[in-house]
Amino acid sequence: GENVEQHPSTLSVQEGDSAVIKCTYSDSASNYFPWYKQELGKRPQLIIDIRSNVGEKKDQRIAVTLNKTAKHFSLHITETQPEDSAVYFCAASSATRFGAGTRLTVKP
Amino acid sequence: DAGITQSPRYKITETGRQVTLMCHQTWSHSYMFWYRQDLGHGLRLIYYSAAADITDKGEVPDGYVVSRSKTENFPLTLESATRSQTSVYFCASSNLDRIYGYTFGSGTRLTVV
Numbered sequence: 467g468e469n470v471e472q473h474p475s476t477l478s479v480q481e482g483d484s485a486v487i488k489c490t491y492s493d494s495a496s497n498y499f500p501w502y503k504q505e506l507g508k509r510p511q512l513i514i515d516i517r518s519n520v521g522e523k524k525d526q527r528i529a530v531t532l533n534k535t536a537k538h539f540s541l542h543i544t545e546t547q548p549e550d551s552a553v554y555f556c557a558a559s560s561a562t563r564f565g566a567g568t569r570l571t572v573k574p
Numbered sequence: 575d576a577g578i579t580q581s582p583r584y585k586i587t588e589t590g591r592q593v594t595l596m597c598h599q600t601w602s603h604s605y606m607f608w609y610r611q612d613l614g615h616g617l618r619l620i621y622y623s624a625a626a627d628i629t630d631k632g633e634v635p636d637g638y639v640v641s642r643s644k645t646e647n648f649p650l651t652l653e654s655a656t657r658s659q660t661s662v663y664f665c666a667s668s669n670l671d672r673i674y675g676y677t678f679g680s681g682t683r684l685t686v687v
Contacts, residue, residue, distance in 0.1 A: 472616075500675045509664060510617070512675035555616060562607060562676070563633065566616040 468493040470558050472565025479546050480573050487568045489556035490538040498559035501530060501541045504567075505552045513554075514541070546572045577601050580665050580679035587655050587686055595650045595682045597665030605668045606648040607676065608632075608640065610661040617664065623648055655686045 469492040479485050489499075497518040502510035516523045516530045516539065523530050527546075532539040543550055551572045556565040578599040587593045597606065608620040619632030621640040629640050637659060639651045648667075652659055665679040 502675075509678040509680050511678070515675050557676075562619055562622060564609075564617040564619075 478571045485543045491558035496558040502555045599667045603667035607666040
């Protein structure tokens, strides 16, 4: 079955810096890759997604890149702000498996 | 989102008891999912359903039972609760094309004592 690995497990950056979270997947049939943000005590919420026919997608300060050959995709957050602090999860579609999560802390 | 609701929000039950967690969505999404979230393990898929009367096991199905007699409901039953099933349970739904990704309910915090 699908296996999704996410790195790093924790990430601390200064406000204004960029943050990058990477995920790898195993099933080449996966064609949909969402990223979720989960604040403490809240439900995961979709922040951006990408489909396998696209290499990059941007939405204001966040972007996702996909390398199908290498089977990895990454979340990029630029100009980080304290409110970006949360746990971020990636997922791959073939078995709706989620990565283990990255706890991002943005220091003011 | 008000379109997917879980109940109860909190539940304490005793070891060995049967407990059912409810999930209801109003979008007529074809897919519904149950995840459990434990510290350090992220979101693990328990069961999912592609349509009414179609269910499949996920990563961690042991000790759980699901049913889906109607598109909008996807209850999760713990037949004989164990302490290891103490967790936060999230229900999610999506349409076939995942146009809006997977939308999660607010979660049920279950404690088995």
